[in-house]
Amino acid sequence: xxxxxxxxxxxxxxxxxxxxxxxxxxxxxxxxxxxxxxxxxxxxxxxxxxxxxxxxxxxxxxxxxxxxxxxxxxxxxxxxxxx
Amino acid sequence: xxxxxxxxxxxxxxxxxxxxxxxxxxxxxxxxxxxxxxxxxxxxxxxxxxxxxxxxxxxxxxxxxxxxxxxxxxxxxxxxxxxxxxxxxxxxxxxxxxxxxxxxxxxxxxxxxxxxxxxxxxxxxxxxxxxxxx
Numbered sequence: 001x002x003x004x005x006x007x008x009x010x011x012x013x014x015x016x017x018x019x020x021x022x023x024x025x026x027x028x029x030x031x032x033x034x035x036x037x038x039x040x041x042x043x044x045x046x047x048x049x050x051x052x053x054x055x056x057x058x059x060x061x062x063x064x065x066x067x068x069x070x071x072x073x074x075x076x077x078x079x080x081x082x083x
Numbered sequence: 084x085x086x087x088x089x090x091x092x093x094x095x096x097x098x099x100x101x102x103x104x105x106x107x108x109x110x111x112x113x114x115x116x117x118x119x120x121x122x123x124x125x126x127x128x129x130x131x132x133x134x135x136x137x138x139x140x141x142x143x144x145x146x147x148x149x150x151x152x153x154x155x156x157x158x159x160x161x162x163x164x165x166x167x168x169x170x171x172x173x174x175x176x177x178x179x180x181x182x183x184x185x186x187x188x189x190x191x192x193x194x195x196x197x198x199x200x201x202x203x204x205x206x207x208x209x210x211x212x213x214x215x216x217x
Contacts, residue, residue, distance in 0.1 A: 023160040023161055023164055024164075026153075026157040026161075027161040029157075030157050031198040062161075065199070
């Protein structure tokens with residue numbers, strides 16, 4: 001949840017991307033989900049379904065109930081609260 | 084661009100049954116796949132909702148608290164960025180609807196945001212997000 005407040009931290013690119021992160025985080029807050037910031041390396045093996053979906057998404061696209069791909073290596077994943 | 088159309092003076096008008104929507108918050112708005120540049124300005128407007136003109140305008144379209152306004156704005160913004168439509172529906176008291184999302188919101192607590200559905204801000208005001216397939 002900290003990421004949106006870290007505008008200017010590498011490599012947070014554009015105002016538009018920043019706004020999308022804010023939108024995602026606010027929506028997650030209101031529906032009671034978590035918005036998890038994930039950084040991966042190019043050669044990391046991904047065994048997370050949502051992260052896998054985002055890995056093939058276009059940068060800047062929000063996938064409903066999945067999250068946002070910010071760049072090649074940075075992602076915001078929407079997580080349902082664990083019961 | 085203001086999120087809520089500010090009043091230009093005088094006493095607030097009584098609630099309208101045909102609310103006036105500012106640009107950026109159209110009834111059954113066409114979906115946008117990305118945040119429009121104009122919406123950056125509307126974030127500022129919402130943040131300044133403590134100012135009377137914005138707040139009075141918000142009340143006219145069924146938003147009864149600043150907290151509700153934040154929720155409506157969050158849903159609208161999220162709908163925009165995922166390419167969904169967003170609508171406000173005012174259901175006259177004593178009537179029913181066959182719309183499943185309205186039915187879900189009708190039994191929800193006022194102010195409770197329902198994932199992929201929307202939020203109800205009063206007995207009669209429903210803000211609904213619609214998938215392109217709906």
